[in-house]
């Protein structure tokens with residue numbers, strides 16, 4: 001992918017242009033940065049994009065998306081009250097972040113906030129992470145989605161798990177891109193689907 005004007009690679013890191021400055025975006029802390037450095041081909045995030053982010057945690061990746069989708073909205077869902085406390089602090093500074101304390105198994109509970117998102121992003125590292133993603137995708141019908149799979153959260157051998165995930169995604173979606181990000185995020189692959 002030709003990087004958009006507000007992203008560049010520098011010394012093994014990614015950088016995001018924000019205002020006059022380039023801010024380092026660490027691929028060891030953000031699987032989305034790892035996806036780009038791993039030569040991912042899709043970058044649907046635009047100024048006006050709306051993103052439903054499942055597994056927002058304290059908001060590391062969300063904070064970058066909020067700078068990119070500056071006129072859009074990032075709805076950050078997380079089940080952990082501790083993580084949510086930090087996400088709320090971030091949302092007080094960045095007006096396009098909507099934090100939601102909730103469980104990604106229940107899309108109906110955050111539908112009033114998420115409406116119809118352009119992009120579904122999920123990084124929850126749970127045993128049923130694949131089913132949760134498909135359930136949310138079918139429920140919200142976004143234009144595209146990113147799924148970060150942690151093989152170690154599922155039973156079985158890494159390669160068998162990734163094979164199962166890939167076969168299932170290929171039956172559900174027309175377009176499935178697979179990016180190995182294990183260099184930056186232990187036991188993870190990133191999937192873009194449409």
Ligand SMILES: C[S@@+](CC[C@H](N)C(=O)[O-])C[C@H]1O[C@@H](n2cnc3c(N)ncnc32)[C@H](O)[C@@H]1O
Pocket residue numbers: 029030031054055056057058059060061062077078079080083102103104105123124125126
């Ligand atoms: C690996 S962390 C996410 C890191 C984050 N995506 C980032 O890049 O900054 C996984 C998060 O998923 C959350 N999580 C786990 N199960 C969840 C569920 N069922 N619903 C919502 N969030 C969940 C955890 O609380 C945790 O904060």
